[in-house]
Amino acid sequence: MATEAEFVTAPSTPEPAHPMAPVAEPPPAAHQPDNLEIVVDERLRQHAGDDGSSSPMTIFRVPAHVRDASKELYEPRLVSVGPYYRGRAALRAMEQHKWRYLHELLAEYPAASLADCVRTVRGVEQQARRCYSERPPVIFAAQAQGGSSEFAEMLLLDGCFILQFFIKWFRREPDKLCDVGWGLPLLLSDLLLLENQIPFFVLEALFRAVNPQASRLGLLMLIVPHFKVEDSTFCKQVLAGVVPTQAAGEIHHLLHLLYEALVPREEELASAQASASPPPSPRHESRLPRMGLRLKTAVSKRFAFVRDMPRVPGWRRLSASMTLLRKVSAWFSKALIGVKTQTEAEPDDRSMAAPPPPMVVPSVTQLREAGVRFEKAPSPRHMFDVTFDAARGVLRMPRMEVDYANKAHLVNLIAFEQTMGGGDRLLSSYAALVGALVRTGRDVEHLQKRGVAENLLSGDGDAATRFFQQLGDCGSLDYGDHHFAAMFRDLSGYYHSSWRRHKARFLRDHCSSPWAVLALVVAGCAFCFAVIKFGTTVYGLAHPYCHC
Secondary structure: OOOHHHHOOOOOOOOOOOOOOOOOOOOOOOOOOOHHHHHHHHHHHHOOOOOOOOOOOOEOOOOHHHHHHOHHHHOOOOOOOOOOOOOOHHHHHHHHHHHHHHHHHHHHOOOOOHHHHHHHHHHHHHHHHOOEOOOOHHHHHHHHHOOOOHHHHHHHHHHHHHHHHHHHHHHOOOOOOOOOOOHHHHHHHHHOOOOOOOOHHHHHHHHHHHOOOOOHHHHHHHHHHHHOOOOOHHHHHHHOOOOOHHHHOOOOOHHHHHHHHHOOOHHHHHHHHHHOOOOOOOHHHHHHHHHHHHHHHHHHHHOHHHOOOOOOHHHHHHHHHHHHHHHHHHHHHHHHHHHHHHHHOHHHHHHOOOOOOOOOOOOHHHHHHOOOEEEEOOOOOOOOOOEEEOOOOEEEEOOEEEOHHHHHHHHHHHHHHHHHOOOOOHHHHHHHHHHHHOOOHHHHHHHHHOOOEEEOOOOHHHHHHHOHHHOOOOOOOOOOOOOOHHHHHHHHHHHOOHHHHHHHHHHHHHOOOHHHHHHHHHHHHHHHHHHHHHHHHHHHHHOOOOOO
8 A cells, every 4th residue: 555655746856947037036134223323313313303494503602712712701600501511510509599599589479380480491492402503411311311301400490590680680689699799790791601591582481481471571671771781772772661673583592682782783873874974075185286286376476577587697607596496396387287187086086996995904003103083982872883084084982991891791792793694793893993903002002091992901911912802703704895894994095195194293293292383383484584585695696786
């Protein structure tokens, strides 16, 4: 009986595959991710949603080489606000004051609860995280862990600390921290640093949480008066109960608010320039040729007898002298014709394309040698109200205080201005102007004498090198097109005018004191007597037989 194995068909020998027949591919193996792929994918998930479309980056950091050269200007010394300097050992003492300020704020507004403030901060946390150009560990930890509250706690503490600080200052309430002599200046200086900020919409949200009836105008009236810019149009509108145009849009942070309050808008600058009276035209340049022609005509009429003198033997001895006089007269006539031609062609020259403005202007000492006078502006509208009267050679500037507090504000405002992009960049242009004008201690000394500068530093040389020369360290400027480009051109042209330099040297050497003026008058009288004597001698030689 046949078994089951006998009915199993033996495997047949496979036939050789045709050379053109397709070969079946093996099934793909499972994808094994590389370690680098895993790391990059995790970092991409951390940065998801940070494209800046909904909330662009508004809080930047100063370049490291600039910050390392002047850390006292860009880094906080008492309190940290925001993630950049959070946790620094020198600033940890202020953390307990932040908790105290939070407790006082909640106790002062019983209608607002801690839950409301926390809910408000959670609502703006993601938007606030995208405002920072760099991602410190506190932001990465909040993104990676998902439920981390460190970043939200920072926003809550810093926001309530700033609000309570300005509320107590506005009400003039005593505070142990601010009553210390160095406490208030350091606090205000730290709150206005570029790298020490939190978004302004966080402050607005917390202000509405503790006071639901509050608005942006109420917050502005709380903060702006303490910027000490009472003369600005921005501050006047806020105190009048009107939201300025600059504040109607988006305010990034406190430093941006100070910038809008301090720097006028282009429309305000244009209206101020239009209302200002034009400087008087330089009439002396056009009068000079006419005065020369009148002098030549008068001289020709007065000494007409010289041409009609009879030919006498004694006159031949003066033929060489008369030839020289005729040559001098011809040269003088040719010079007057050249000046007249240049004056008539001046309007055509002005219509031509002006050369590019220089990158620097002469210093105060150099401009003084050319006859430029520096005066304090009588009623400046703002700190940029700098004017130069080329006809009279007068440069008027608003009064400026030279101290470290103003320096810290200015350099941080200039650094913030660089992050805005475009615009007139008034602060950078102003820094370039004063940095070029003031180079040595002599420049600072003269500005102090004229009432333009008030030096509160140790010396004039220190003010020149550590104040004026460092204002533009974090600023870049298009020298072909900026706010003071025309003034750069006018000052450079005034200095390079040889006529003005010689005139200024003459006035400085011969008219600087009453005795110098008296010596000049005596010398002029002696010259006139010599000319009269020479004229009578010539007349006697021409008319030897005349005894009149």
